[in-house]
Amino acid sequence: MTDASSTPAMPVTIHRGDYRPPEWQIPDIALDFALGIDATRVAAALSVVRHADTPVPLVLRGDGLTPAAVRVDAEVWNDWRLDGSDLIVDLGDRTAATVEVDTVVDPASNTQLSGLYASNGMLSTQCEAEGFRRITFHPDRPDVLSRYKVRMQGDKAKFPILLSNGNCIDRGEEGSDHWALWEDPWPKPSYLFALVAGDLVVNRDSFTTMSGRNVELGIWVRDGDLDRTGHAMQALKDSMAWDERVYGREYDLDLFNIVAVSDFNMGAMENKGLNIFNTRYILADPDTATDMDYDGVEGVVAHEYFHNWSGNRVTCRDWFQLSLKEGFTVFRDQSFSADMGSPAVKRIEDVRLLRAAQFPEDAGPLAHPIRPDSYQEISNFYTATIYNKGAEIIRMMATMVGPDRFRKGTDLYFDRHDGEAATCEDFVRAIEDGAGIDLTQFRRWYEQAGTPRVAARVDANAATGERTLHLAQTVPPTPGQPDKQPMLIPLRIKAFDLDGGHGDEAERLVLLDRAELAVPLGPYRSRPMLSINRGFSAPVIVDFAREDGELAWLAAHDDDPFARYEALQQLMLDTLVAAVSGEARANDAVIDAIARTLEGAGEDPAFAAEAVLLPSEAFIGDQMVTVDPDAIRRERLALQGAIGTALESEWRAILAGAAPPAADLSRAAKGRRRLRGVALAYLAATGMADIPALAFKTFSDADGMTERQAALATLAHGDSDERVAALDIFYQRYRDNPLVLDKWFQVQAWSLRPDTVDAVKELARHADFTLANPNRVRALYGALTGNQAAFHQADGAGYRLIADLVIALDPKNPQTAARMIPPLGRWKRFDEGRQRLMRAELERILAQPGLSRDVTEQASKSLLG
Ligand code: B3K
Numbered sequence: 001m002t003d004a005s006s007t008p009a010m011p012v013t014i015h016r017g018d019y020r021p022p023e024w025q026i027p028d029i030a031l032d033f034a035l036g037i038d039a040t041r042v043a044a045a046l047s048v049v050r051h052a053d054t055p056v057p058l059v060l061r062g063d064g065l066t067p068a069a070v071r072v073d074a075e076v077w078n079d080w081r082l083d084g085s086d087l088i089v090d091l092g093d094r095t096a097a098t099v100e101v102d103t104v105v106d107p108a109s110n111t112q113l114s115g116l117y118a119s120n121g122m123l124s125t126q127c128e129a130e131g132f133r134r135i136t137f138h139p140d141r142p143d144v145l146s147r148y149k150v151r152m153q154g155d156k157a158k159f160p161i162l163l164s165n166g167n168c169i170d171r172g173e174e175g176s177d178h179w180a181l182w183e184d185p186w187p188k189p190s191y192l193f194a195l196v197a198g199d200l201v202v203n204r205d206s207f208t209t210m211s212g213r214n215v216e217l218g219i220w221v222r223d224g225d226l227d228r229t230g231h232a233m234q235a236l237k238d239s240m241a242w243d244e245r246v247y248g249r250e251y252d253l254d255l256f257n258i259v260a261v262s263d264f265n266m267g268a269m270e271n272k273g274l275n276i277f278n279t280r281y282i283l284a285d286p287d288t289a290t291d292m293d294y295d296g297v298e299g300v301v302a303h304e305y306f307h308n309w310s311g312n313r314v315t316c317r318d319w320f321q322l323s324l325k326e327g328f329t330v331f332r333d334q335s336f337s338a339d340m341g342s343p344a345v346k347r348i349e350d351v352r353l354l355r356a357a358q359f360p361e362d363a364g365p366l367a368h369p370i371r372p373d374s375y376q377e378i379s380n381f382y383t384a385t386i387y388n389k390g391a392e393i394i395r396m397m398a399t400m401v402g403p404d405r406f407r408k409g410t411d412l413y414f415d416r417h418d419g420e421a422a423t424c425e426d427f428v429r430a431i432e433d434g435a436g437i438d439l440t441q442f443r444r445w446y447e448q449a450g451t452p453r454v455a456a457r458v459d460a461n462a463a464t465g466e467r468t469l470h471l472a473q474t475v476p477p478t479p480g481q482p483d484k485q486p487m488l489i490p491l492r493i494k495a496f497d498l499d500g501g502h503g504d505e506a507e508r509l510v511l512l513d514r515a516e517l518a519v520p521l522g523p524y525r526s527r528p529m530l531s532i533n534r535g536f537s538a539p540v541i542v543d544f545a546r547e548d549g550e551l552a553w554l555a556a557h558d559d560d561p562f563a564r565y566e567a568l569q570q571l572m573l574d575t576l577v578a579a580v581s582g583e584a585r586a587n588d589a590v591i592d593a594i595a596r597t598l599e600g601a602g603e604d605p606a607f608a609a610e611a612v613l614l615p616s617e618a619f620i621g622d623q624m625v626t627v628d629p630d631a632i633r634r635e636r637l638a639l640q641g642a643i644g645t646a647l648e649s650e651w652r653a654i655l656a657g658a659a660p661p662a663a664d665l666s667r668a669a670k671g672r673r674r675l676r677g678v679a680l681a682y683l684a685a686t687g688m689a690d691i692p693a694l695a696f697k698t699f700s701d702a703d704g705m706t707e708r709q710a711a712l713a714t715l716a717h718g719d720s721d722e723r724v725a726a727l728d729i730f731y732q733r734y735r736d737n738p739l740v741l742d743k744w745f746q747v748q749a750w751s752l753r754p755d756t757v758d759a760v761k762e763l764a765r766h767a768d769f770t771l772a773n774p775n776r777v778r779a780l781y782g783a784l785t786g787n788q789a790a791f792h793q794a795d796g797a798g799y800r801l802i803a804d805l806v807i808a809l810d811p812k813n814p815q816t817a818a819r820m821i822p823p824l825g826r827w828k829r830f831d832e833g834r835q836r837l838m839r840a841e842l843e844r845i846l847a848q849p850g851l852s853r854d855v856t857e858q859a860s861k862s863l864l865g
């Protein structure tokens, strides 16, 4: 297998409107693997059935494969040819046949981590979206569903454990080899195929389903990692119970296996009955994982488990429908995590992620609707838009109909489409029919890209005191979509009456379904306190001119915690944007609001910690016409320092008590640790002389990773001897633990120090840095692109570093290389000097010979702006 063979010179654009049903279906597949790290022989037998009315050849997609032999109905067959990398088999006028194709793949040299690859001496697969064609010739499209029987044979010592989808129905030995036969009774698309062979140990448990069936659960890891799998196992059992309770969905096999792999392009993969995970989302113990890592494990285990219904039992007709499974499954995992912890904090985290990752995507050259109309490389569409905006679209439907009717809709969806490859339209129609709602206009969320803006204003009839809320929406132009239609935007609002007059204090759901809408609020003696888009009921930007004191009032009194958070954030944002624009503005209102939030922190410290965090540098930049990264950094640090100084005693009091024991993972303990991290960061921004020693003490005293990492990150921003000592101690202690070593790279790339770009350049030459591991690449370079002032250093050194990375990584791992490009594509938002430098780097990338389709698509679209 040569990686270059998957690199066409001219990328072809695939259009959603060109969908045609498959001409051949494959009800059954038998695969026989003779396993080897450098050479695995794959014998595939496809039982094909023609669905086209007239004779058509069978087209089997391949990527880097050569057929070693082709047989049809057990006879050697010569009526085949290669068309590019695809195998075309002429079957004459047959309507059914068994087509056998033998291939050989080289897992050791598969650095793309797509298809069958070797990682740490074990073999594993990643087939979504189009990796199966790197293992054997196949239509490799999600609307071809088959029952799989998989035989695998290999050296007992090298591959003691042999796993695939479904149930193991037979096994045996042959000399130094052993073999296993797996059968998956559920028809599935090729992207859900999985195989793992290696030296693994298992954490076993079981789950009894709601109908009383016993399911054997296994989490497979490398020797030595077993004692870090407990949290993932608990999360799995919690997910299984939750999906039964909330969606009525029961697991459907006797076995559910998860394997953790250290080299993995994404977070995890929902292969039927055999989920494969990035170790990052399985392994956790208090010494090595932060509370946030624990939450990540729980959320991703749930996400992949939930795919068993939303994705596997009902799959996607084509890849344009990706959000059908991803948006819905993200919504399901978000709801699960909210139920397991704090709904308010979870909502804040999800909205923060949406604003950090999706809003910029929607506002830039790579903007696309949650159901895209075209793509060149589908791997580039595993985006925040498909996933996170997709989840918001599902959430809006749920908000509009309420939980009971939503459940009727999803029941109908699963009933109607079980065993099928469905479309987003199928989902919307099931919600319409099951929940009883007309979603005609709502469908525009699937069609139109861009984040809608809603301008809101309240006026009064002087004679009657009657107040009216005026709403006006605009959807910005995006690539290929210059003109937009009005969306259906559900806004939860409440107008508080501060003056004791008759007011409408009940929350209501306003459906903004046209360009402009006037909503009567009722009579109020004074201007009502408007709380709008409560709970972030719609993924939009609301522009509402506030009078002095309003945001502070809402931050203190709104009965929706998300709205309290939002008001305090807006107050901070207004203050920061004014400062960056050179307007003098007092910090008192922000400081008072934070003080008040801290007073109530005892009840919900996690909420308080979230609420008092300053908006990120990137989010401040998103509010500006031209982003000034240096001024944003300066003013944000200045405000942080001012808050640190003004509330010094409060922060010190938070830190004075002992930290909760690291093994205490209760909501309260996690919240207190989070607040302590925030307190330390505020104090550090003051520049007070004793802070490095205090941070170092926190670092040294820490009995777990949450406190240790927070203290290390704080020290990493500064210039103290303690910084050098802590980084060294951390490195020596964890140099053999790859996931923790990632943190060591990451905190240095996150540093607010002026020399961070140079430090990253240096770290890339560190003996422990490697381009072969996507986690390590993201830890160093991904952290740099998230460090706004460093990445956008005025001399362009940050841009150059990322472009150099993309160029070096593309021949090895195009998927991960392409994911580093979008930050360079935001050039339009910056000053002319930076624009020129960013574009020059995109041009330099595009000038490289033999670029992958992945990088070509992302870089060329990014250059267009
Ligand atoms: N469905 C996988 C994504 C795999 C994509 C690979 N290019 C992970 C998930 O969303 O659950």
Ligand code: ZN
Binding pocket: 303, 307, 325, 326, 329
């Ligand atoms: Zn998913």
